Each structure stands twice: as structure tokens, then as C-alpha cells.
Amino acid sequence: MSDRSRNTSPYEFFRRRAAEQKPRHHFAGGDVQSWRQAATPAVLATLGTMPQPVPPDPRLVAEWTEDGLTRQRWLIDVAEGLSVVACVNRPTDRSGPLPAILCWHGHNEAGKEPVMGNASSPRLRDIITVSGTDYGERMARAGFVTYAIDWMGRGDLDDRTKPNHRDIAGDRDWCNIYYLHATMLGMTPLGINVANGRAVTDFVTTLPFVDPERLGVMGESGGGTLTLWCALADERLRAIEIICYSDLFADFGYRDLNYCGSQITPGLFTLVDLPDLQGLLAPRPLLVDVGAYDECFRLESAMACHERLRDIYAAAGAADRLHLELAPNGHGWHGGRKSVAFFTENLGDPC
Numbered sequence: 288m289s290d291r292s293r294n295t296s297p298y299e300f301f302r303r304r305a306a307e308q309k310p311r312h313h314f315a316g317g318d319v320q321s322w323r324q325a326a327t328p329a330v331l332a333t334l335g336t337m338p339q340p341v342p343p344d345p346r347l348v349a350e351w352t353e354d355g356l357t358r359q360r361w362l363i364d365v366a367e368g369l370s371v372v373a374c375v376n377r378p379t380d381r382s383g384p385l386p387a388i389l390c391w392h393g394h395n396e397a398g399k400e401p402v403m404g405n406a407s408s409p410r411l412r413d414i415i416t417v418s419g420t421d422y423g424e425r426m427a428r429a430g431f432v433t434y435a436i437d438w439m440g441r442g443d444l445d446d447r448t449k450p451n452h453r454d455i456a457g458d459r460d461w462c463n464i465y466y467l468h469a470t471m472l473g474m475t476p477l478g479i480n481v482a483n484g485r486a487v488t489d490f491v492t493t494l495p496f497v498d499p500e501r502l503g504v505m506g507e508s509g510g511g512t513l514t515l516w517c518a519l520a521d522e523r524l525r526a527i528e529i530i531c532y533s534d535l536f537a538d539f540g541y542r543d544l545n546y547c548g549s550q551i552t553p554g555l556f557t558l559v560d561l562p563d564l565q566g567l568l569a570p571r572p573l574l575v576d577v578g579a580y581d582e583c584f585r586l587e588s589a590m591a592c593h594e595r596l597r598d599i600y601a602a603a604g605a606a607d608r609l610h611l612e613l614a615p616n617g618h619g620w621h622g623g624r625k626s627v628a629f630f631t632e633n634l635g636d637p638c
Contacts, residue, residue, distance in 0.1 A: 305541035319603040333552035334478030338366035376427035383496030386634035387432035390423035391506030398442020399435040419621030430637030466548025526633035566599030
């Protein structure tokens with residue numbers, strides 16, 4: 288080999304490895320149920336050690352009525368040494384029990400607040416305008432109970448904000464710092480956030496206006512990641528909407544560097560690619576949103592992911608349970624033209 292053909296770029300080394308990667312549990316046809324039974328435990332094991340459940344010790348911080356919605360803020364324990372603020376929206380004029388949707392936010396500092404309809408500042412209004420991701424507000428107006436917490440590093444779990452005031456990371460992404468901290472302990476931020484999602488779902492299903500048999504989950508971008516993993520880990524979540532999280536690991540991860548420590552687990556790409564990961568949800572109802580002008584997840588890669596996902600759902604005999612929302616917008620939700628009908632069909636009419 289000549290010196291000219293030798294590579295000294297670590298980035299190029301990883302890109303070549305990613306391009307040649309053959310995941311062990313890539314779906315290549317055959318019986319979907321057998322494939323799921325083999326792949327799902329291996330995939331979930333990459334989440335690492337999960338925090339043990341603790342009693343929620345809930346405290347209702349406040350409840351108020353605003354523009355036809357009853358809004359609650361709760362403080363609950365999700366793990367030993369960690370509490371979260373949970374926001375719950377429900378339509379004031381509907382009697383329960385109602386279907387409920389866990390709403391995960393994307394990778395922005397404001398966390399759950401714009402998702403749940405908090406437009407109290409110019410910054411929050413700008414997030415809603417740009418991304419359209421106020422689905423926790425709009426789905427509640429459609430008759431569903433919606434609930435949300437922050438994932439670590441965002442919103443009330445941002446170490447830089449009140450009451451913690453630990454702005455010690457500089458311009459580093461806390462998602463990556465938490466990944467380093469967690470993996471040293473055999474954990475992952477993704478696993479911790481998934482466990483937190485299960486804990487808040489456990490709590491919300493005790494509320495008298497929630498029907499515990501009619502639960503769904505939705506989220507955009509990094510929230511789409513958590514939507515997918517929470518659904519994989521918790522089959523109570525019967526209907527799933529993944530918004531702007533369709534792509535191929537070699538493309539959005541290794542080529543585009545469009546991910547962070549809150550969205551990955553050790554060894555994941557040795558097991559599956561993203562279409563396989565989504566396909567493990569079959570035959571549960573799944574709505575996938577793709578932005579035609581999304582600058583984070585390029586359209587050609589997103590559609591290549593969805594084509595492979597369609598093959599898995601078809602092989603599972605569930606082609607009619609997979610839906611695509613290809614919307615003429617960028618990275619965001621922007622009203623979800625199919626969302627209300629999808630969750631109504633699969634969770635029941637909230638009216």
C-alpha cells in the first residue's frame with residue numbers, strides 16, 4: 288500500500304466502518320415475530336443498567352384553567368435521588384377517563400415547555416413558530432390527556448438553570464457529558480430517560496381522568512428517539528408517532544454527525560440499523576412524520592429508512608398499521624395533519 292492511499296483521519300476510519308457495517312439483527316425477510324423475539328432483548332440490553340423504580344411521592348405544585356384546558360404541574364420522584372416536573376394537560380369540558388399521550392420534546396433547551404403549550408416568552412413563542420412542536424397543547428385540545436417531562440439536560444433537568452445553577456460545562460453539550468458519566472456506571476442517558484418515561488406513565492395512569500388501557504406516545508427529533516425507545520420498552524404504549532426521526536445510522540450519525548449522547552447506546556449499530564429499530568414496533572400502530580424540507584434528517588435517507596420499515600410491517604401482516612405523514616415543512620411537527628385521526632383510531636374517540 289502506498290503512503291498516498293493510507294488514511295490518517297479517524298473520522299474517515301469510522302465512516303468507512305459505518306459504510307461496511309452489517310448489523311447482526313438486520314431484518315432480511317422471514318418471520319417477523321421470531322426476528323423480534325431475538326432482536327428486542329439484545330437491543331434493550333444496550334440501554335444498560337436501568338434505575339430502579341421508587342414510589343413517586345407526588346406533589347401537585349399547581350393546577351389552573353387556561354383557554355379551555357386544565358393544566359397541572361406535578362413534582363414526582365422517578366429514581367433514587369432524582370425528581371422531575373411533570374406537566375399534564377386535559378380538556379376542561381371532557382369527563383374522564385380519557386386516552387393519554389406521553390409527549391417527548393426535541394433537542395432544545397426549553398424542553399417540555401413549548402410542547403405543552405407554554406408560550407409565555409418570546410423565546411418559547413419562537414420555538415413553537417419555527418418547529419410547530421406544541422403537540423402537547425394541540426392534542427389536549429383535540430380531547431386527549433397529554434403529559435410530559437424533560438429529558439436530562441433540558442428544561443427543569445438543565446443543570447444550568449434554577450434551582451441548580453451549575454453552569455460548569457461551558458459550551459459542551461450536557462447530553463455528551465451525561466453519556467460519559469452514565470457509561471462509567473454501566474448506564475446510559477437514554478436508558479435513564481426511558482426509565483423516567485415509564486415512571487411518569489406509572490404515575491399518570493393513577494389519575495382519575497386517565498384511561499390506563501388507552502396510552503400513546505409521540506415526540507419530535509430527539510423526542511422521536513425517546514418515543515421509539517419508550518414504546519420498545521413499554522408495550523402499554525399502544526399507538527406511536529415518531530416525528531422527524533427517520534434516517535440511516537451511517538448517514539445521520541457518521542456522515543452528518545447529527546446525534547448526541549442522549550440518543551445512542553453502546554453497540555447498537557452492531558445489532559440493528561434505524562429501520563430495524565423502528566420495525567421492532569410491528570405490529571403496533573405507527574405514524575411516521577417526515578419533513579420534505581428537513582435539514583437535520585435528509586429526505587433521501589429518511590425515505591430509504593421508511594421503505595425498509597414498510598417491508599418489515601408488510602412481512603408482519605401489518606401494512607395497514609403503518610402510516611406516513613410526508614409534510615411540506617422542515618424539522619418539526621407543524622400541526623400533524625394525521626395525528627388526531629391516528630390516535631383517535633387506535634386509542635378510541637376521546638369524546
